[in-house]
Amino acid sequence: MRLMVNGAEQEVDSGPLASLLHVLREELDITSPKAGCQQGGCGACTVLVDGKPQRSCLTPLASVEGAMITTVEGLGDAGELTAVQQAFYAKYGAQCGYCTSGMMLAATALIDATNGDGVTRQEIEEVMGGHLCRCTGYVKIIEAVEAASRGETFDLEELRRAGTAGGEETMILDTGGQS
Amino acid sequence: MTAASTASAEVLIPSSPSEAIEAFGDGDGIVVIGGGTILMPEIVAGRLVPERALLLSRAGLDAIIREGGTVRIGAGTTLEAVAAEAPEPLATAARQLADPEVRRQATLGGNISTISDGDLQAVLLALDATVRHTGSGGERTEPVASYLRRFGGDDERLALEFGFDEPEAGSYTRLDRPHAHPYTYMAVTAVRAGSATKVAAKGASPGCSRLPAVEQALADGASPEDAAARALDDAEPFDDALASAWYRSRVLPTLVARALADL
Ligand SMILES: Cc1cc2nc3c(=O)[nH]c(=O)nc-3n(C[C@H](O)[C@H](O)[C@H](O)COP(=O)(O)OP(=O)(O)OC[C@H]3O[C@@H](n4cnc5c(N)ncnc54)[C@H](O)[C@@H]3O)c2cc1C
């Protein structure tokens, strides 16, 4: 079966009832969608299907043939973070990162749907309420989405420099490509 | 229709209602997948290994038609569409279920056909809804109540469409747990149609059921409070992981009173 993932056509061998999550992670080595609960209850596996957020763990492969799948690897241009990604970084919207790709994709779809009009806190809570985060307490995530929806951008180099001021290093993990 | 096949599963993907009906046949040995929000975790975990599956997502069973005082909703309609376009109290009940991503995928047919008490079953009972379905012996239309009683039997059916009269007024009251994805452990639906008020509950008894003693009291002229006090006449409160029978028996009359007050 052929699948369009992040703009590239992929040939996949998994069976038609394999979950999209399984295909992305195990067959295509795209590991940003996380296998959290695998029961639809946490949102860690959310990807965009034709621009709309969808739980990849609940999605049979056969149902997305011909659809455009987007994961965070496919957001924005290579080497450039999108406004949502920048805001999550700058506002400390990510800690362990397990929920982050699902959160960022849901936020991206929400902001895209509003055509730059900004989103309310209530809309964020409603749309992202099914995404669980065990680290941040949600406040920082909501602030990041609000900032991105207002079109705020951040100088990440400047933030990094500020983080090392006074000899204290901001912890930036180099995962060496592991996830 | 497309058919994807592997050694383990043949998946039929009809592109029209008639193709879906033909593919389902007498339902023998075929697993129907609506949105898959209940089935997929079973399949992924290997608890369900379908040899043949019928995927309804492209079958065109997703129209909501409101005309001439009646409502018809295709079984493949997503709960997102039900929340946006169905009349009350069905829209409110659908809106409170799960979260937007699950609602965009989950279908009304799946909610009514799941053995694990979909929240909307009691809403359709209060609406006196019917279901048109197919399987062995062909198509027939029957009350949703009879369709639900089929659970546990071996008469496999493919739900095609739900129908009911547009109600004059409706209300839906439910209890939630503080969590993003609560299946409600108790909810009450009240519907006014003509001179009658119909009331149904989820969580009053195992499964979903109407509360005829409440309805009769209202028909006899009782006040909403007095009628609500009859709620336990038709309930069989039970213990489960979400609530005790004791708690259910105390909450039910209050929820019925609230639903009647909101009508
Ligand atoms: C995080 C999360 C939260 C949830 N919260 C709730 C909740 O609060 N309340 C609630 O009620 N549910 C909840 N659900 C369960 C589920 O999403 C809904 O009940 C949904 O409506 C099921 O529909 P589906 O199309 O996805 O079902 P599927 O998984 O496709 O099917 C469920 C069952 O119905 C059968 N079926 C499906 N369509 C038909 C048809 N047309 N004809 C005959 N049989 C059919 C299937 O064979 C299967 O047995 C939740 C699920 C998740 C993942």
Ligand code: FES
């Ligand atoms: S892994 Fe898909 S919702 Fe949790």
Ligand code: FES
């Ligand atoms: S950052 Fe750890 S789960 Fe959200």
